[in-house]
Amino acid sequence: MFISFEGIDGSGKSTQARVLAESLRARGLDVVLTREPGGSPGAEEIRRLVLEGDPDRWSAQTEILLFTAARRDHLERVIEPALAAGKVVICDRFADSTRMYQGLSRGDLRALVDQLHSLMIAREPDLTILIDIDPAVGLARAKGRQGSEERFEDFGLGLQQKMRAGFLDLAREFAPRFAVIDGARTSEIIAQDVLETALAKL
Structure with missing residues (x-):
């Protein structure tokens, strides 16, 4: 089974992905926890290119590529070999993030994202967990991390608001595989909701 986590920056999705992986492992499941961009050596090199540096470093079209x-x-x-071996793959972000951050953020490029996805990826998660949170809260959390990967946070609150609305639209568009989780509660309560959602799908 392939599970992805989505949400705006600072939503807590990375924490929840890790907690779910630990919970499923405790139940005897073989779990691969990975992330995007990245997750493989080559993809991690590309991650550094796209997440660091000036906000205007790349055009949206170049980012999509x-x-x-x-x-x-x-x-x-990583993903296909693990699934072929019968493992559960949990991925912090997948194609839905590209549909939002590149397809929506700086022009209407969603059709281009979907076209490339169809040609080169052609796989969707079995379950996508969207951690929904107020954009101002998420941005404050994300900026508070003070890491080097803040290129998208540097676009400001307006982008985060647009992304939240876009993710909720995606959840409606792909309703069968999406579960929207309220991220305004404690981490423990969110984790319980996430676990119950994943177990029901499993």
Whole structure:
């Protein structure tokens, strides 16, 4: 089974992905926890290119190509082999993030994202868990991390608000595989909801 986590920056999705992996392992399941962009050596190199540096470093079109290349390598080297071996794959972000951050953020490029996805990836998660949170809260959390990978956070609150609305639209568009989880509660309560959602799908 392939589970992805989505959400705006600072939503807590990375924490929840890790907690779910630990919970499923405790139940005897073989789990691979990975992330995008990245997850394989080649994709991690591309991650550094797209997440660091000036916000205007790349055009949205170039980013789409870079993210798709990273995703293809990740799919070939990590995701598909793990699924073929009967493992549960939990991925912190997948194609829905590209649909939002590149397809929506700086122009209407969603059709281009979907076209490349169809040609080069052609796989969707079995379950996508969207951690929904107020954009101002998420951005404050994300900026508080003070890491080097803040290129998208540097676009500001307006982008985060647009992304939240876009993710909720995606959840409606792909309703059968999406579960929207309220991220405004304690981490423990969110984790319980996430676990129950995953177990029901499993």
